[in-house]
Amino acid sequence: MANSVVIIALFLVAVTKFIDYTAKYHSNWLMALSLKTNSKDTREYNSKLRKQRQLIEENHSISAQDNYAKWTKNNRQLDKLKIELSELDSKIKLNSKNLHAIFHKLKLITLTLPFFVFKIWKGKEIVYYLPTNDTFPYLISGVWNNGWLHLVLTPLNYILGRQTSMSTKVGVSFGIWIWALTNVISNIESLIKFLLFTEKIEAPKVTSQK
Amino acid sequence: MSELSEAEKRRILRERRQQKFSNGGASSRLNKITGQADSHLSTDSPIEMKTARSRPNSKDTTPSIPSSSDASSQMKTASSDSTSNDPQLEILKKLANADESNESTPDLFSLLRSMKSGEGDADKSTESMAPADQAMLAYHDYRVNRLKYMTMLFKWVCFLFPYTYLVTRNAKFNVSCLPESLSFLTMPSNFFMVFTSFEIVAISVYYQRLQSIEAENKINTLHSTSKIVQMVSMVPEGIIPIPNLKGKVVTALQYVDVLSTFVADICFVLVVLGLLMYI
Structure with a gap:
């Protein structure tokens, strides 16, 4: 039973980390998807953009003084196109934003929430047993076995005069183990990031001025 | 003769103008020109202040009275003169100044930072590093x-x-x-x-x-x-x-x-x- 719990937890942690590492790609994929789903607006935007470029080129090629009427007509069209383009741009951006929001909600419902519920549900399940009951002091062993609540309940029981019974074999519960695992993973991530992806900084040269 | 009378005329006009300024006409004149009769800005004319200083015994020299009885403008004038050491009062004054200048509500930390820099530059700020x-x-x-x-x-x-x-x-x-x-x-x-x-x-x-x-x-x-x-x-x-x-x-x-x-x-x-x- 503990094996299946550990395997499921490792799988969920791996998927979460994969999604975190590929966050930049998601943004690009979602933008491309939003352009495809909103193809009518995208086509209209591209055609208007092309027309805008043509008008700008035409205006640059003619003289404002000699062809005043045409120049001002082009300018009026350019002003109109600018407004239309900004409207289409905001529409496309809104669509992309909605898609991002849907993706985040999906991630919350399919990954974050189930993982959270799984941790709460299987939190007390023992993942492995310690070599001996006295490997850690009583209070710390109690936390590993019963969770963080043991830190609060032990002094409370002592004040109320209740006896707290420890199980015959002390182990590490799933909740504590997953906390320790995520802590170690984040430390390893920072370590790898520093060792492999951080440039070495040399000491700045101090020029003494007399 | 006409030159003399013209010079005399100019002298008389100059005297009348100075009399008007000394009677407090500069402030109202300034208000009329700028059209800010209800302005919260200090309306003390420098000319009035000069004449007030040059006539210490004169009963007409009045302290700079703000045009409106608004508490915030009073605080502003008080802040320009006083060197209050009470930090809470300083913050309130700064907030009042910020409100009057029609800027967006300043962030508390930017206020504190400006106060700290105003008090002394003992602490290095990362912005000016x-x-x-x-x-x-x-x-x-x-x-x-x-x-x-x-x-x-x-x-x-x-x-x-x-x-x-x-x-x-x-x-x-x-x-x-x-x-x-x-x-x-x-x-x-x-x-x-x-x-x-x-x-x-x-x-x-x-x-x-x-x-x-x-x-x-x-x-x-x-x-x-x-x-x-x-x-x-x-x-x-x-x-x-x-x-x-x-x-x-x-x-x-x-x-x-x-x-x-x-x-x-x-x-x-x-x-x-x-x-x-x-x-």
């Missing part, structure tokens, strides 16, 4: 991070993992690789004692090394890099009734740093123990 200082700070950050991660790597790879392996091997197979005199070190019941002793030594060595880096670069790590310490240093003295708040915050952060190092190592031990108990 010279490029040389920034380069030194970046180098110092790099060295501190390198120390932190190399220490962590050394502790994990060279001590915690091998020691945990020996303890689990001893517990599982009752076999100790160490000589008998040192076999008590790998007994599971002594694990936490050995682990804590090692942590105390490792953290002491780490902090000694950190202090030598700080002395070499002449930079205090927490003072320069911690946002909490920077925020606390912006709070002027007297607002929070705790003496030496910054020192206390720095001490608390140091204890938190030590605790987080200990917790990180304990988490590593838990993960490795789990792995070794399965194998």
Whole structure:
């Protein structure tokens, strides 16, 4: 039973980390998807953009003084196109934003929430047993076995005069183990990031001025 | 003759103008020109102030009375004259000034920062840091991070993992690789004692090394890099009734740093123990 719990937890942690590492790609994929789903607006935007470029080129090629009427007509069209383009741009951006929001909600419902519920549900399940009951002091062993609540309940029981019974074999519960695992993973991530992806900084040269 | 009479005319006009100014006509004239009769700005004309100074015995010299009886404008005039040492009053005045200037509500921290810079430039602000200082700070950050991660790597790879392996091997197979005199070190019941002793030594060595880096670069790590310490240093003295708040915050952060190092190592031990108990 503990094996299946550990395997499921490792799988969920791996998927979460994969999604975190590929966050930049998601943004690009979602933008491309939003352009495809909103193809009518995208086509209209591209055609208007092309027309805008043509008008700008035409205006640059003619003289404002000699062809005043045409120049001002082009300018009026350019002003109109600018407004239309900004409207289409905001529409496309809104669509992309909605898609991002849907993706985040999906991630919350399919990954974050189930993982959270799984941790709460299987939190007390023992993942492995310690070599001996006295490997850690009583209070710390109690936390590993019963969770963080043991830190609060032990002094409370002592004040109320209740006896707290420890199980015959002390182990590490799933909740504590997953906390320790995520802590170690984040430390390893920072370590790898520093060792492999951080440039070495040399000491700045101090020029003494007399 | 006409020249004389013209000069006389000019002299008479000049005298009348000066009389008008001395009777307080400058302020109203200024208001009429700018059309700001209800302005909250100070309407004291410099000419009036000059004449007031030149006639100290005159009963007409009145103190600068604001055009409106608005409390905020009174506060503004009071702030321009007084050098109040009460920091709470200073903040209220600054808020009132900010409201009148029709700017967006200022952020409390920007207010505190401006007050702190107004009081004195004793504290270095990161905004006005010279490029040389920034380069030194970046180098110092790099060295501190390198120390932190190399220490962590050394502790994990060279001590915690091998020691945990020996303890689990001893517990599982009752076999100790160490000589008998040192076999008590790998007994599971002594694990936490050995682990804590090692942590105390490792953290002491780490902090000694950190202090030598700080002395070499002449930079205090927490003072320069911690946002909490920077925020606390912006709070002027007297607002929070705790003496030496910054020192206390720095001490608390140091204890938190030590605790987080200990917790990180304990988490590593838990993960490795789990792995070794399965194998």
